[in-house]
Amino acid sequence: MPDDLSENLAFLCSHYPSIAEICRRIGINRQQFNKYLAGQSRPSRANMRRLCDFFGVTEAEMLSEPSQLRSLVAVRSQPLAAPELAGPMTHVERLLRASASLRRYEGFYFRYFYSFSQPGRIMKSFARLYHVDGRFYWKNLEPIREDGRGPATAINKYEGAALFLTNRIYIVEYETMQANCITQVTLYPSYHSRIGRLTGVQTGGPTRRGRRPGASLVALEHLGHNVDVRKALYACGLFRPDAPEIPEGIPRLVRNVIPDEGHVLEAEEP
Known part of the structure; x- marks a missing residue:
């Protein structure tokens, strides 16, 4: 029973x-x-x-x-009432006022990082940075597909906001189904005329590891403003580092290694 x-x-x-x-x-x-x-x-x-x-x-x-x-x-x-939002929004509004424009970074991206739950595999996801009324937002889709074979067994969906503070790009995203998981990404900006790749560090607490906090290097590959969304999503999934779907140089950029003389995980500029 x-x-x-x-x-x-x-x-x-x-x-x-x-x-x-x-x-x-x-x-x-x-x-x-x-x-x-x-x-x-x-x-x-x-x-x-x-x-x-x-x-x-x-x-x-x-x-x-x-x-x-x-x-x-x-x-x-239940949505929070205005008085309950007043305190937290004070801090959010201060950060929004301090943020510089991210207009040149708008567009679609492939996102690469070593999977927290599938050792040795690189997650390749599809993301978009866009603006509404001068504020910048982020969406990220993670199709779960082993080695690019067959249809995705599931798609993890994340949404959030992006800020440009003191020459660093910050993205805060949350898992939209239950809103009980937050990832924070810090990226180097690009100093080239073409965006190309952005690198940084992200933190989170994946469910399959018991939500133990973890950190990993991450790389974004700028795809431009006009892409075939269906084709891009089908190119995503979990891949071996040497798979043809993972561009040359990406495994090195996202390899999570703390050097002998180091004490923390730090990202290299691309």
């Missing part, structure tokens, strides 16, 4: 396109997950932690009465 846990899991899963995508992103066997949903088995402590990390709830909330969890999710989904 299903219990509170299985009912809560089913409710949380209803916010995603498919069970298969959830299992892939968490790294849990589909058959085992189906047993959790049916109330036939309970997650181990490790798997419970991974489930809670992924759905953005505590273990106590996961095990609470279903009506209580639904109410909690509904409250978290």
Whole structure:
């Protein structure tokens, strides 16, 4: 018989396109997950932690009465009132006023970095930097496709904002499905007439690693303002560093190595 846990899991899963995508992103066997949903088995402590990390709830909330969890999710989904936004927006507005224009950086990009959850593979995603009313925004799509074969099994979607502060480009993005994961990217600007490549460092907490904070080097390849979006998305996925889909020089730019005399992960200028 299903219990509170299985009912809560089913409710949380209803916010995603498919069970298969959830299992892939968490790294849990589909058959085992189906047993959790049916109330036939309970997650181990490790798997419970991974489930809670992924759905953005505590273990106590996961095990609470279903009506209580639904109410909690509904409250978290409600838009904030103006008084609640006033404090945080003070800091956002100050940064926006200090930001220089990013107009020359607008357009589409391929984004490259070593995957946090698939060791040895480079993630190649598709992103866009654009402006609305003088503010600059960012969208990033990560089609999950092994070695460029076949249709994507899932697409991770991120949105955020971009700033140009003290000669560095900053991008803050969040995962749009649950809004429980933030990535912050810091990039060198380009001093060439053509943008070409941008390099930097990004931080985040991927779900398959238990949301342990991590950092990686990242490279952006500027594609211009007019691209075939469908073709660009089909070129994305997880690839070996020597795959033809990964341009020459990119593996070196995103290789995460701290030199013997170093103490922190630092990006080179391209």
